[in-house]
Amino acid sequence: MSATPTPEAVESREPLPPPSSPPAETTPPRRTSRFRPAQLIPFIPALVPAALIVAVIAELVVSTGFTNFGLSFWGPDWLPSPSVGTPTFGILVFITGSFLTAIPALLLAMAIGLGIAIASTSYLPRWITRFLDPFVDLLAGIPSIVYGIWGYLLVAPFFGTVINPVIYRYFSFVPGFGGKAPLAEGVGLPVAIFILTLMALPITTLLIRDSLRAVPRDLWEAGLGLGATRWETTRKVAIPYGLRGIVSAGFLGFGRAFGETVMVAMVLNVVPAFPINFYSGTSTMAAEMFTQLDSAHGNGQFLAALSEMALVLLAISLVVNIVGRRLVSHFAVYEVPGL
Amino acid sequence: MASASVAAPAETGKDLLFDASARTRWRLGFDRVAGWLLPVLFLVAIVPILDLVYYIASQALPTLSWAVLTNTNPHDPYALGVPIISTVYVMLWATAVAVALGLFGGVATAEFLSERAAGWMRMSANLLVGTPSVVIGYFGYFALVLGLGWGYSFIAGATTLAFFMTPYIFRVTDLAYSSIPRPIREAALGSGARPYQYILKVAAPIALPQILNGVFLAVAIGVGETAPIVLTSTHSVLVPQTLYSPVSFLTAEIWLNFSQPPGQALALAFQAAFVVLVVVVALNIVVRIISARYQKRLEGLYQ
Numbered sequence: 336m337s338a339t340p341t342p343e344a345v346e347s348r349e350p351l352p353p354p355s356s357p358p359a360e361t362t363p364p365r366r367t368s369r370f371r372p373a374q375l376i377p378f379i380p381a382l383v384p385a386a387l388i389v390a391v392i393a394e395l396v397v398s399t400g401f402t403n404f405g406l407s408f409w410g411p412d413w414l415p416s417p418s419v420g421t422p423t424f425g426i427l428v429f430i431t432g433s434f435l436t437a438i439p440a441l442l443l444a445m446a447i448g449l450g451i452a453i454a455s456t457s458y459l460p461r462w463i464t465r466f467l468d469p470f471v472d473l474l475a476g477i478p479s480i481v482y483g484i485w486g487y488l489l490v491a492p493f494f495g496t497v498i499n500p501v502i503y504r505y506f507s508f509v510p511g512f513g514g515k516a517p518l519a520e521g522v523g524l525p526v527a528i529f530i531l532t533l534m535a536l537p538i539t540t541l542l543i544r545d546s547l548r549a550v551p552r553d554l555w556e557a558g559l560g561l562g563a564t565r566w567e568t569t570r571k572v573a574i575p576y577g578l579r580g581i582v583s584a585g586f587l588g589f590g591r592a593f594g595e596t597v598m599v600a601m602v603l604n605v606v607p608a609f610p611i612n613f614y615s616g617t618s619t620m621a622a623e624m625f626t627q628l629d630s631a632h633g634n635g636q637f638l639a640a641l642s643e644m645a646l647v648l649l650a651i652s653l654v655v656n657i658v659g660r661r662l663v664s665h666f667a668v669y670e671v672p673g674l
Numbered sequence: 675m676a677s678a679s680v681a682a683p684a685e686t687g688k689d690l691l692f693d694a695s696a697r698t699r700w701r702l703g704f705d706r707v708a709g710w711l712l713p714v715l716f717l718v719a720i721v722p723i724l725d726l727v728y729y730i731a732s733q734a735l736p737t738l739s740w741a742v743l744t745n746t747n748p749h750d751p752y753a754l755g756v757p758i759i760s761t762v763y764v765m766l767w768a769t770a771v772a773v774a775l776g777l778f779g780g781v782a783t784a785e786f787l788s789e790r791a792a793g794w795m796r797m798s799a800n801l802l803v804g805t806p807s808v809v810i811g812y813f814g815y816f817a818l819v820l821g822l823g824w825g826y827s828f829i830a831g832a833t834t835l836a837f838f839m840t841p842y843i844f845r846v847t848d849l850a851y852s853s854i855p856r857p858i859r860e861a862a863l864g865s866g867a868r869p870y871q872y873i874l875k876v877a878a879p880i881a882l883p884q885i886l887n888g889v890f891l892a893v894a895i896g897v898g899e900t901a902p903i904v905l906t907s908t909h910s911v912l913v914p915q916t917l918y919s920p921v922s923f924l925t926a927e928i929w930l931n932f933s934q935p936p937g938q939a940l941a942l943a944f945q946a947a948f949v950v951l952v953v954v955v956a957l958n959i960v961v962r963i964i965s966a967r968y969q970k971r972l973e974g975l976y977q
Contacts, residue, residue, distance in 0.1 A: 485726045
C-alpha cells in the first residue's frame with residue numbers, strides 16, 4: 336500500500352483559493368528588533384565592578400596630577416618633608432619592603448598549605464578533616480587589625496625575647512643575621528612575615544585543597560592500584576594534575592600578602608629605610624601609604640607621590656591577581672574573605 | 675572523596691614493612707611518616723587562632739560589661755558605646771550602598787550578559803576583591819573626601835567601605851543566579867514569564883539564601899576592615915549627627931589606641947577588638963551554615 340497520493344487524486348483536489356494579498360496601502364509591520372536605548376538599562380548595573388576598577392585607576396591617575404618625579408621616583412631616597420633642600424620621593428625602599436615581607440610569607444604559606452592540603456585530602460579520614468578544616472577557613476575571617484593588635488602586644492614580644500635573641504646568638508655569623516641586636520619589643524620583619532604567613536595560609540591551603548580534591552577518583556585509584564603509596568600517588572599523580580590550581584594559589588596568596596596593610600603597619604616597626612638586618616624594621620608600600628596619608632593631607636607633591644605609589648601597588652596586585660585568576664576559576668571558595 | 679579512596683593500603687602496610695626489600699620498606703615507611711607528620715601542620719593554623727581568640731578575650735573580658743558596651747557618654751573619650759553605635763550606622767549605610775550596587779549588578783550579569791561579557795565582569799569583581807584595602811581607601815580619599823568635597827565624614831567613610839564590600843555581594847548574587855538549574859529558568863521563560871517575573875518570582879526565592887549569605891560575608895569583611903575608613907573619616911566622641919559628621923569606627927579605635935601604654939585607651943582597643951572578633955567569627959560561622967544548607971537545597975531542586 337502506497338501512502339503517496341496518485342496524480343489523479345492530486346488533480347481532483349479542490350484548487351486552493353488564491354492567497355489573500357495584503358491591501359496595498361498598509362505599512363509594513365514594525366521591525367520588533369529595532370534598537371531602543373531603554374533596552375540597555377538592564378545591562379547598566381552589570382557594569383558596576385568594571386566601572387569601579389576603572390574609576391579607581393582613573394582617580395588615582397588624576398590625583399597624581401601627572402607629576403613627573405623622574406628616575407628618582409624609583410630611587411632609594413624618601414624624604415617627603417626634609418628640613419633643608421627639596422623633597423625627594425623614591426619608593427625603592429617600599430617596593431623592596433613589600434617583596435621582602437610577602438615572598439618569605441608566601442613561601443612559608445605555600446609549604447604549610449601544601450602540607451595541610453595533602454594531609455587533608457590524602458591521609459586524614461573525612462570525619463577528622465570536617466573538624467579541622469574550618470580552623471583554616473576561620474584564619475581568613477580574622478580581621479587584619481585583630482591580627483595586628485595580637486601581633487604587636489603578644490607575638491612581637493615573644494619574638495623579641497625568645498626567638499630573635501636565640502637566632503641572633505647562634506646564627507649571627509650568617510650575613511644579615513648579625514649586627515645590631517634585636518629589639519626587646521620584637522617588632523620587625525620576622526613578626527610581620529610570621530603573621531603574613533598566617534594570613535596567606537587559608538588562601539593557599541584552600542586553593543590547593545580544592546585542586547587536589549578535583550583530581551578524579553579514578554586517577555587516585557589507578558595510582559594506588561599500581562602499588563604506589565599514598566605519598567607517591569599524591570606527588571606523582573595528584574599534584575601534577577592539580578598544578579594549575581596550586582600555582583594560582585601561589586599567585587593569589589602572594590596578592591594577599593603583598594597588599595596587606597594594617598597588620599604590617601602595626602608589627603613591622605615602620606621606618607622608611609632598608610632593613611639593616613633580619614630583625615630590623617622597614618616599610619612596605621601599603622603600610623607607608625596607610626600611615627603617611629595623614630601627614631600628606633594638603634601637601635600636593637606628597638599626595639602625588641603617594642598616589643603614584645598606590646598605582647604601582649595596584650598595578651602589581653592586578654597583574655598577580657589576573658594571572659592567579661586566569662589559571663583557575665574557583666566559585667567554591669567565594670565564602671572565604673579576601674579570596 | 676579522595677580521602678575515602680586512599681585509605682585502603684594502610685592495612686596491608688604493616689606486613690609489607692617487615693617482609694619487603696629495603697627500597698619498599700623505605701617507601702612505605704616514608705608514606706607512614708608523612709601520614710603522621712603532615713597532619714601536625716594543622717597546628718600551624720589551630721594554635722595561633724586559639725591563642726589569638728584566647729588572648730583578645732582574656733584582655734577584653736575583665737573590663738567588659740553591659741555598662742561599658744552601652745556607654746555613650748560624650749565626655750568619656752574611652753566610651754565603647756559610641757564606636758559600637760557608629761559602626762552600626764556605618765555598616766547600615768555601607769551595606770545598603772553595596773547591596774544596591776552588587777545585587778543589581780550580580781543579577782544583571784547572570785541574567786542578561788553573554789558568557790563572554792559576564793566573564794569580564796566576574797574577573798573585574800575578582801580583581802576588586804584582590805585590590806589592597808589601602809588602595810580602596812585612597813580612592814575614597816581622593817574621590818569622595820577631596821573630589822566630592824565630603825571631607826573626613828561619615829558618608830565618605832561608609833561609602834568607601836561600601837565600595838570595598840560591593841564585589842563580594844556582586845559575586846555571590848551572580849553565582850546564586852547562575853547556579854539556578856537551567857530547566858527551572860527554561861520552564862519559567864517558556865511558560866511566558868517575562869524576565870523580571872522570572873528574576874523576582876521564580877529565581878529570587880531560590881537564590882535568596884545565598885545572596886543573604888553574601889551580604890553577611892560582606893558585612894563580616896566590612897566590620898573588620900580598617901584602612902578604607904581610617905583614611906576617609908576621623909575619630910569622633912559623638913555618634914554621627916549628620917552625613918558629614920566625623921565618625922568613629924570599632925577598628926579605627928583599635929588603630930588609634932593599640933600602641934598606648936596599659937590603661938583606659940588600651941582597654942578600649944581590646945574591648946573593640948573583642949567585639950569585632952565576636953561579630954566577625956559569628957558571621958563567618960553563620961555564612962558556613964547557610965552555605966552548607968543551601969548546597970543541599972540546590973541539589974534537592976533536581977529531585
